[in-house]
Every structure is written in C-alpha cells, then in structure tokens.
Amino acid sequence: MALFLEFVIAGLLCIGLFAILGLVLVLMERKVSAYMQIRLGPNRVGPKGALQTLADTLKLLSKEGLTPRGADRFLFNLAPFVAMIGTMLLLAPIPFAKGFQLWDINIGVLYISAVSSLAVISILLAGWASNNKYSLLGAMRSGAQIVSYELSAGLSIIAIVVLTGSLSISDIIASQADGWWIFKGHLPVWIAFVTFIIAVTAETNRAPFDLAEAESELTAGFHTEYSGMKFALFFLAEYINIFIVCAIGAILFFGGWMPFHIGNWEGFNRIMDYIPSSVWFFGKTFFLIFVIMWFRWTFPRLRIDQLLNLEWKYLLPISMVNVLLITLVAILGWHF
C-alpha cells in the first residue's frame, strides 16, 4: 500500500512539474525572444504578462480537436500521447536535488538515450497518420535529423562516461564533487560539450535545426493537422524535452546539483554548500535552456542538406576522434 501511495505521489509531482515547466518555459521563450528583438513581449495578462501562457492554455483547452478525413484515426489520436509518455519516462532518473531522484538505475545515461530515441516514433506517427504531404515531409525530415544527431549526442555522453567510469547518474554527479567536468577535463570535454549542445538542439527540433516544422516551406510540419489540446500536447512535450536535455547537459558537464567547488579550498567550498542543491540544479539547467533559446533567435535556419552534412561530415568525425582523446586523457590521468 505504501508503495502504491509512493507511485501516486511521484506521478502527481511529475504531472505538476510538467504543467509548471510548460507555462514557465513558453513564457521564458517569448520574453527572451522579445528581449533579443528589443520588444516588450507579452505584457497584458497578469503582472508583466506572467499569466499569458495560462490564458493561451485555456484557449487551447476550449478549442475543438479536429481529425481530418482520410487520417488514420487511432494513430492520429495516439501520437500526441506517445510523445508525452516518452518525455515523462525521461524524468525517472533525473536528480532534481541531492538525494531527490525517482529511480537511481545503474545504466542511467543509457536509459536516457534509449528513451529519448522514442520521440522520433511519435513524430513519424503524427506525420504519417495525418494523411497530409506537409506532415509526412516534416516527419521524414525530423526522423532523418533525430536518427543522425543521436549519434553525436551519444558519443559526447560516452566521453563523460569514459571519464567517470560509470553509467549511473548518481556516480557521474559524485565524481564532480571536487570540480565539474567542464573544468576538470580540459579541451576534449569542451569539444564534447559543444557537440552535445548542437546535437540536442537538433534532436529537440529547435531552430536553427527546426526543419521538421519549417513554416516557410512546410506550413507547420508534422503537427500541421493538429489543433486544440492535441497540438498543445506536442508543444508541451517539445518544451519539456528541452528542459530534460538541458538537465542532462547540466548533470554531465556541470555536476547536476553539485555546488561549485574548487579543489581543496575548504572555506570557499563550505560557503558554496550553503546554497541549496536544487537551486544549483535548476540554475544550471535554466542557464543551458537560455543558451538554446539564444541559438534560436540568433542563427538562421539551415537547409536540409547543410544539416545532414554538418552531422555526418563534421560533428560525427570530430566526436569520434574526441572519444579517443578522452580515452587517452582518462588512461593517462591528465584530468584533475
């Protein structure tokens, strides 16, 4: 009974986190874009427009969810839920604070790359079931993109796994107690971090890699035919995905909830420990989210062939050589 109650509480917390993150991230995106374009952004609903996304969600909830004629009805309605479930599963191994983790599985990072590869299935489903050429093209592009960028994301995760010698997320964080990998690992970790950020930006279908929904050529890509709450679920899944990949980046390269420690400066480390671990975790994650939003409003969209060239001809060879470099660093003990 106690176990069951635990499940219920964990589930409710996950759903609550989803709702809050969705509201916060959409507002943040709009505010960041407004700041970059010297506009005000949403400023009518609530104080400084803080309730704008709530109002938008209410609008989406009350809209009619259409299913186009000729669509595969069951798969069309299933796809948004597959997207949501895929994202929800990813929350399990993420430690939000010290000792605050749902499932400390011993293959944590492998689990994450396994489950995040499912996002492509929901997108392909949505694109195919809509029976619309724009949807299908967008889904195909997105599939090609996610499958290819998964490789370099995986290789940059492996870089940290090689340094730590463990796949478990709690071990990876524990190994950064005397300094985060981004500081301890020299240049190879920097290369891994940059490839990781590029790869996850592409994997979450965000600009400059948002070819799956390039509105100038494909209307809205795979979710062209979706409306109302079904569209909102895709939208929410996309934003939660951004949060999750940034959390993974923060865990791998910036030590997750681990406070900023420098070697054996006792006093300094003690002061840093006073800041709660959840503040560290969310601070790092939101910093990375800001970086990814910054990309979106800075770079122009790539063409599909440029996108695939970037991965297969540049990022993949670089990250392969980088894994060898990291192995060398790990064997010779060059890191701090």
Add this chain to the structure above:
Amino acid sequence: MTLPIFYILAMLSVFCALMVVVARKPVHSVLYLIACFFTIAGHYLMLNAQFLFAVHIIVYAGAIMVLFLFVIMLLNLNLESEPRKSVIARVAAVSTAGLLFLVLLAAVKSAEPVILDTSASGVGLVRHVGLKLYNEYMMPFEVSALLFLTAMVGAVKLGRKEATHS
C-alpha cells in the same frame, strides 16, 4: 509481486507478436512490432538485465524500427498494391510455417527448465557483459566490428553519385 507482472507482459508480447502478422496495414504491423520489442525489453528488466534492456530499446525500437517505418511510409503500401499469391503458395506457406512451429514446440517441450536467480549474480549488468565480451568473445566481437565496417563502406559506395564522365 513479479509473477503477475510477468504474466501481463508475456500476454502483451504474444498479443503484439500476433498482431504483427494479422494487422492489415503495414504501418500498423511495424508499430505492433515496436510494442512487442518494448514488452521483450520489459522481460529483460525483470531478469535484472538492465544493460540489455537499454541496448534492446536503442537498437531495435529506436533505430531499426525507425528505418522500417521510413521505408514503409515512403513506399506507401496499401491493400490494392499488395501482390496476391496463388492458393497453392498460400497453403504451402501456412503448412511449412505450421510444421516449423511444431518442431519448435517439440524442442521447447523437451527442454530442461533452468531457474537462475539473476537478481543476486548481476549477470545482466554492464560490468559482467563487458568482461564476457572482451575476454571470452574477443575474436567474434572484433570480427563483427569488421563486418559492420564493410557494410558501411558498401553503403557509402552505393550511395555515392557516379563521377561524371568527362
């Protein structure tokens, strides 16, 4: 606690496997196959083979099945374009498959059941798999790596556009 979960998972995997064959649309078949792979991954998890669970999902559900979906969606197969085999061919196919099933059933029926406590030994954990792979099965592992390299070279050769004849 684990027994009912096992039965539910087993029923689901059998059901999905059957639906792969029975489903009328090819895309549905592929989706049932993905669901089937997930239930099998669940079995791995119940055997405490967490590494195999993750790798199974990455390789089959994540990569191979996505390629299947790609090909099927691009080919746009449907009932009208599906080739109809003659009655003799269908009867022959069903009877051979049935015979194969009988042989398999006989083989499994006479097998000794082995009950292994996987929770204690850590058989499926990464360390164990790695040690086995790099000690006992070093040679096959390297040879299969070479095989993959060959396949990659072949794919690049096929995919490259012919150089224009001057």
